Amino acid sequence: MWLTPSDGASVAPTPVPQSFPLPRLIQRNKSFEPHVLVVRVGSLVEFPNRDPFFHNVFSLFEGKRFDLGLYEAGTARNVIFDKPGISYIFCNIHPEMSAVVLALNTPYYGISDRQGQVIIPAVAPGRYTLRIWYEATLPERLNAMAREVTVSESTSTLGLFQLPTSTMPEEHKNMYGHDYAPPNPDSPAYGRP
DSSP states (O other): EEETTTOOOOOOOOOTTTOOOOOOOOTTTTEEEEEEEETTTTEEEEEESSSSOOOEEOOOOSSSSSEEEETTTOOOEEEEEOSSSEEEEESSTTOOOEEEEEEOOOOOOOOOOOTSSOOOOOSSEEEEEOOOOOOTSSSHHHHHOOOOEEOOOTTTOOOOOOOOOOOOOOOOTTTTTSSOOOOOOOOOOTTOO
16 A cells, blocks of 8 residues: 655655665565565665576566576575565566566555554655556556545555455466476476475
């Protein structure tokens, strides 16, 4: 969930301390950790490979499009998310791997906890457009849920939201638009858990 100023004004970037760690999507156990990562537009995101075999991280859908190529265990690649949007991230070798990076033009965002509660700290008073993203809800439905809200000094809640869920396709094509080849457990690129 995130808030952007209703008047279209941009929110001034907040300086990131030099010692602040890079946001990361770690590849471990043939998965990305975390599955959902939210960053400010302009953020550099690190993609370290902590598996004992190769990965090929790519995104060709919406958001930031990139292909990090094949890279080995113990190495990392970086991507700058230079425009707002939702990037669906996959590995061209392991079809079970997926993640999402949301690049936002606002510091006012929060990710829900296990109970579905979202906290957005230190929001300046004003009028905002509230938007929600949830992986199991169709984009058209999420767009229809956007609304104007007013945040004041005494605001402590923006209400309850019920998100309709949809059956989302779990399969995706590789970066060439083809089906993934069946896994070859003897291939060093595929690896064994």
